Amino acid sequence: MAKRKWTVADMPLQTGRLAIITGATSGIGYEAALALAGAGAHVVLAARDEGKAQRAMWSIRQVHPAASLEFRPLDTARLSSVREFGTRWRDERPPIDVLLLNAGIASVPRREETADGFERQLVTNYLGHFTLTGLLLADVRLSSASRIVEVASLAHRRGQIRFDDLQLRRSYSAQDAYRQSKLAMLMFGLELDRRLRAAGSPILSVPVHPGVAKTDITRRGDRAGAVERLAGRAIFSLLGQSAARGALPLLYGATSPDAHGGHYYGPDGLWEAWGYPTTADVAPHARDQATAKRLWSISEDLTGVSYL
Structure with a gap:
């Protein structure tokens, strides 16, 4: 990559392109929706909470x-919701240019x-x-x-795929x-690109x-205990x-145009x-x-979705 710092100003015009963003009502998902809409894309906010989505769209329109x-309901925690989203989309079949897989939660203590x-x-x-x-x-x-952009994390470095207890019941x-x-998200992104290449x-x-961004991913309302909330806010604030x-x-x-499939991108600063x-x-x-192949096979079995 060129040494010059890449910013939103370097983003190509997105006129005529369609982007679906999961978790687009706040944080980095919202900022991505704001930038893509400002560049001319039609942005679908795929989110669980319609009220938050409507407020996010109102906020974006204040700037652009x-x-x-467009809002479409999607809860990635419920496969029935994901399947309903996919069925409706297949019925209408508008072509997708960007599928940004961003929705996420963290700090669920129990x-x-x-x-x-x-x-x-x-x-x-x-x-x-x-599944989506x-x-x-x-x-x-x-x-x-x-x-297809998969949002992973620095946390992958200390992660482990627990095939013996994938749902962490024990x-x-x-x-x-x-x-x-x-x-799992990072390995999925890398494996998907290998399969796309193999399929031509x-x-x-x-x-x-x-990187480390100030968002509400660690604020889980009643789910997170006071210690988790305070620790998360302190780390992210600092x-x-x-x-x-x-x-x-x-x-x-x-x-x-300089981004390559199967490559991993993040911030260029200290510790990324x-x-x-x-x-x-x-x-x-x-x-x-x-x-990655084992995880893919198990994921197909768990979700009932097979591809490539």
Whole structure:
């Protein structure tokens, strides 16, 4: 990559392009929606809370009055919601140029199991997105400008795929669950790109991470205890960059002609915690293709979605 710092000003015009962003009502997802809408894209805010989505769209239109925006309900923690989203999209079949897989949660202190029988962080951050991508892949425009962008995390470095206890029923901690979900997201992004290349598809899969950004991902309302909330806020206040800066790697991966499929992008500053987009470090265990293939197979079995 060029040494010059990449910013939103370097983003190509997005007129005529359609972007779906999960978790677009706040934080880096909102900032990505704001920037893409400002560049001319039609942005679909795929989110759980319609009220928050409407407020986000109102806020975006205060900055970009001509923004083309749309809300569609999606809860990545519920596979029925993901399937409903995919079914409606397939019925209408508008081509997708950017699928930005951003929705996520963290700091759930006690293990929670969803109606589908999944550990909540794993399904919200990873399995729901695996399902969504499989359902929408046929509607992604066949072009090298088309991007599937998976939001991973620095936390992947200490993550482990617990094949012997994937849902963490025997042993749970909030951090282990988060690290596993983000490692899974990164491995999914890398494996998806390998499969796209093998299939001769021009679509790029580009995993990214925001560094340490000041967002509400660690504020889980009644779920998070006081200690977790205070610790999370202290760390992010001291080390975190703005959500707008944290969104830059997402926007780079989604739009830059210089972004490559199967590469990982994050901030260029100290420890990759803040800064401008650059190639990021992938922990060696995240490059293990045998583990990635095993995870893919298990994910297909768990979600009932098969592709590539």
